[in-house]
Amino acid sequence: MNSKGCHGPSRPHPDETRSGFSMERLEPYRLQVDKALETWLPPAGTSPGAIHEAMRYSAMAGGKRVRPVLCLLTAEAFHVNLTLVSPFAVALELVHAYSLIHDDLPCMDNSDFRRGRPSNHKVYGEALAVLAGDALLTEAFRVMVDGGRAVGLPDRVILDGISALSGAASSRGLIGGQTLDLAAEGQDVDLFTLQTIHGGKTGALFKAAILLGALPSDATSDELSALDRFGDLLGQVFQIIDDVLDQIGDFESMGKTPHLDGLHEKATYVKLLGVEGASRAASQKAEEAVSLLEDLPDRETGLLIDLIRFLPTRRA
Amino acid sequence: MNSKGCHGPSRPHPDETRSGFSMERLEPYRLQVDKALETWLPPAGTSPGAIHEAMRYSAMAGGKRVRPVLCLLTAEAFHVNLTLVSPFAVALELVHAYSLIHDDLPCMDNSDFRRGRPSNHKVYGEALAVLAGDALLTEAFRVMVDGGRAVGLPDRVILDGISALSGAASSRGLIGGQTLDLAAEGQDVDLFTLQTIHGGKTGALFKAAILLGALPSDATSDELSALDRFGDLLGQVFQIIDDVLDQIGDFESMGKTPHLDGLHEKATYVKLLGVEGASRAASQKAEEAVSLLEDLPDRETGLLIDLIRFLPTRRA
Numbered sequence: 001m002n003s004k005g006c007h008g009p010s011r012p013h014p015d016e017t018r019s020g021f022s023m024e025r026l027e028p029y030r031l032q033v034d035k036a037l038e039t040w041l042p043p044a045g046t047s048p049g050a051i052h053e054a055m056r057y058s059a060m061a062g063g064k065r066v067r068p069v070l071c072l073l074t075a076e077a078f079h080v081n082l083t084l085v086s087p088f089a090v091a092l093e094l095v096h097a098y099s100l101i102h103d104d105l106p107c108m109d110n111s112d113f114r115r116g117r118p119s120n121h122k123v124y125g126e127a128l129a130v131l132a133g134d135a136l137l138t139e140a141f142r143v144m145v146d147g148g149r150a151v152g153l154p155d156r157v158i159l160d161g162i163s164a165l166s167g168a169a170s171s172r173g174l175i176g177g178q179t180l181d182l183a184a185e186g187q188d189v190d191l192f193t194l195q196t197i198h199g200g201k202t203g204a205l206f207k208a209a210i211l212l213g214a215l216p217s218d219a220t221s222d223e224l225s226a227l228d229r230f231g232d233l234l235g236q237v238f239q240i241i242d243d244v245l246d247q248i249g250d251f252e253s254m255g256k257t258p259h260l261d262g263l264h265e266k267a268t269y270v271k272l273l274g275v276e277g278a279s280r281a282a283s284q285k286a287e288e289a290v291s292l293l294e295d296l297p298d299r300e301t302g303l304l305i306d307l308i309r310f311l312p313t314r315r316a
Numbered sequence: 317m318n319s320k321g322c323h324g325p326s327r328p329h330p331d332e333t334r335s336g337f338s339m340e341r342l343e344p345y346r347l348q349v350d351k352a353l354e355t356w357l358p359p360a361g362t363s364p365g366a367i368h369e370a371m372r373y374s375a376m377a378g379g380k381r382v383r384p385v386l387c388l389l390t391a392e393a394f395h396v397n398l399t400l401v402s403p404f405a406v407a408l409e410l411v412h413a414y415s416l417i418h419d420d421l422p423c424m425d426n427s428d429f430r431r432g433r434p435s436n437h438k439v440y441g442e443a444l445a446v447l448a449g450d451a452l453l454t455e456a457f458r459v460m461v462d463g464g465r466a467v468g469l470p471d472r473v474i475l476d477g478i479s480a481l482s483g484a485a486s487s488r489g490l491i492g493g494q495t496l497d498l499a500a501e502g503q504d505v506d507l508f509t510l511q512t513i514h515g516g517k518t519g520a521l522f523k524a525a526i527l528l529g530a531l532p533s534d535a536t537s538d539e540l541s542a543l544d545r546f547g548d549l550l551g552q553v554f555q556i557i558d559d560v561l562d563q564i565g566d567f568e569s570m571g572k573t574p575h576l577d578g579l580h581e582k583a584t585y586v587k588l589l590g591v592e593g594a595s596r597a598a599s600q601k602a603e604e605a606v607s608l609l610e611d612l613p614d615r616e617t618g619l620l621i622d623l624i625r626f627l628p629t630r631r632a
Contacts, residue, residue, distance in 0.1 A: 042488065046488065048499070050499060051491060051495040052487060098450075102446055102447075105446065107446065108446065127424050128495070128498065130421065130423065130424065130446065131494055131495055131498075134449070134450075134453065134491055135486060137450065137453055137454065138487075139482070141457045141478060142482035142486060144478075145475050145479045145482065146479055149475070155472055159461050159474060162457055162461045163462055166455070166457045166458035166461065170454050170455060171358060171368060171451040171454075172363075175447050175450055175451045179364045179447055182443055182447075
């Protein structure tokens, strides 16, 4: 078990489950991500004020920081100093934040809320929301270079990281998934297509998060292959549970309007498999992911294993 | 005079002026940019088809390729093999193409035409246009890494290039200028503010184009400083003439609807200085830029000098 991940809570947390995992064990990592975001984002008050306010509204809006935390957990499992990957962790969150802003736009999902607050365009208007998304995406790559150099990452590793993240965020990854998702609205979609959509929309960034964490390490190519498959499964588990929560969740626990998928006639795992079937699929994929990590005996994967076993039971 | 730039036309071109410069001298460079774009963009038919079609619609729409051509001209002046900077040239054009797609959106400038054709969202709808812009911006950084490595650029130079381009395209550069431009609509704007707006909207990418061309060379820090100032002046000349053409131009020569600036109550150099005054300012700045290049005796800056002297007289 990874010692840094063991800042256990003194009282049971509402998320605590029979897996013995509590979200509070991720809190030190989440705080480290928030601190790194504060370090690498342009400071509040940077001119022009409007765009930097809009950028920070979404990037500093809290949230679970799932992707950067996964990056840090993987880095730790592979004995990488967490400061070294902090620019990568920040870049992952900035790409995620940009994609949410653009996703929420009226011409896209038309969502009025995100993370319990009005979405970016509801506060700053559509034009500034488009620009704030663009700026966060641009900033992600600047942080990888300027931040990566500042923390002493080797040039080769920074370039590998930018290649991986730009590919994951590209028209063959994240944006490709969003494109397929747009095309699938109101269509009958089978399980294979749904997995392709989410392989882009969610899986690509999850895989990148895991890979970026291991990039500065001495990981072998076999280990990187295992991590790639692990990231893919983790993304699927995460998305399946997201669909379940959209079905059974409420606004308070989700921070956004539930049941939107149904309103938009979006294909979901719940629609195809039912709540029970989707939950079962999530558990099976989680176990498959765990077995991949258990095949890496030289790595400290305990916390990652606990996390992935917890995911199918999460309720927020 | 640079030999590669001397593929002179056999008959006078409509653009030919008393400066002795003809746009046809840039044609070999423009063709090289188009070829590099074809090499580094995902091929037509890449899945998902819709997003790649929308990306190529804007990126392969022709146009003068001003920024990447400037990058190649600077590279040649500094004795850099043009193949080495071709990924940088492509990235510059992709960033420019993305910014035009997002600029044309209904929530931004609401332009129906671009480069003589319906703008991206008029053909593909707003959602796909937002995504196509996002994808081109993402692709710019992927091409710099993957393309830069493929042509043999040193890691350090690729990272310097990404740092420069991401900074130029950022909320303190291009996007910063767009933000100020949004805020200035309908306002009384003085010359200083107008220069700040265009220093971001146009100047930042022009400066990056010039810098990226010289990055793989042995340019001294004094030379890079001169190029930085040169790029700034060049951007100003280009923007002033753009404003003049918006005032006096017609659809056919511009490929977009003229007089839009007036419709949107945008501040322009023409509004502040008049057509005559703006043209005079452009000529003065062009001469200042020329004198900077003339102070670089070891570099082959003849074609750049001819180009910048031609710009104040351009009519398309």
